[in-house]
Amino acid sequence: MTPTVDPAILKALSLDKATTTISSHGGSGFVETFKISAMVDEEKKLFFVKTGGRKSDEMFTGEHASLNAIHSTVPLSLSQVLCSRYPEFRWIFSSRPIFLDLNPRDGNTGSGISLAKKLAKLHSTPVPIPEGYREPQFGFPVTTCCGETPQDNGFMRSWAEFFGERRLRSIVKKAELNNGANSELREAVEEGVVRTVVPRLLGDEHLKGAGIMGMFGGFGAVFWKEYHEDKPKDEPAEEWADRCLLYELYHHLNHYAMFGGGYKGGAMSIMRKLLKKYGKEA
Structure with missing residues (x-):
């Protein structure tokens, strides 16, 4: 019917x-x-x-x-x-x-080229200054959700501070609320990644990362070739993959917050890799 x-x-x-x-x-x-x-x-x-x-x-x-x-x-x-x-x-x-x-x-069904061009254009376009501010800010006027997780988008001047506070620290609190206290995870995020990796890898020009795009397979070489023709990798280009991995960390933590289970292991693996290269090993 x-x-x-x-x-x-x-x-x-x-x-x-x-x-x-x-x-x-x-x-x-x-x-x-x-x-x-x-x-x-x-x-x-x-x-x-x-x-x-x-x-x-x-x-x-x-x-x-x-x-x-x-x-x-x-x-x-x-x-x-x-x-x-x-x-x-x-x-x-x-x-x-x-x-x-x-x-x-x-x-x-398409080759993904059109999508790559559109994303490159989106990631290259400056955002407007929020109402009530005199300078560009990082954030959004309303709460948005990643999956079913509400995200605090309160404006902050620094992208590194925004990502560390509004994303990583915030999602660890949510993960512990849903799955119980976890000092290993919390210390790796707060004492390790937020204090050492985030300020080392993220400047205000580095907010256009791949995020979740590589977590479940991602896009192929054709997509990235087309994307980077219009939106070259931000400098230092050799750290681009690590910045993408840092953004992906948030989504592993969010999946752990929502579903528990093995997503914590994926998050810890990413943090150990980044901390070994940019800070103290977890």
Whole structure:
């Protein structure tokens, strides 16, 4: 049986019920995602829908603000949120997402080159000075989530201080709250990485890292070739891989905070490697 489209969605997007269908499109443990296919002016249009309960309100508020902020800065890089905040907390995105092409051309799935170009453009574009400040800051006006983890984005002048305080120290507290006190992990992060590795590797020009992009396989050589043609590695270029590893550390810690288990081992392995090279070995 084909699921019906919520009347609120049909109304918000001015879609015809007779020519509109919805189907499941991935998901996670804390949200559901769907794809809407509709005929608009005799042309097929696709929309991405993300739904969640009231606990998702903070997450979706952050996504609404951040996606539209990126879209307004680099319009071609990411889809724009079309509507949000239904009573059921449904969120609707246009059919031009950066990470999933719902409208492949000529039947091809794409080589990743377009994505590389868009990310390079995004990572090369200066962000505006936040309201109420006279100088550029690191942060964001609202809370955003990484997975289901709320992130404190309070503005700070230094990128190294922001990453150390708002990301690494913050996620260790969350990990201990969810999994119990862990002095080994806390000391490695706070006394080791935050005090020695972060100020050594991160300057204010180094905020465009690969983050989670290498944690689950990442992209291939073609992607990185295209990316670095438009966005060369920040200097010192020989430390680029280590900066990426430092950013990846946050995501190992976040996965440990959310799921526990072996993610702690992955985090400790990264920290030992970085501390051996840039500080005291954990």
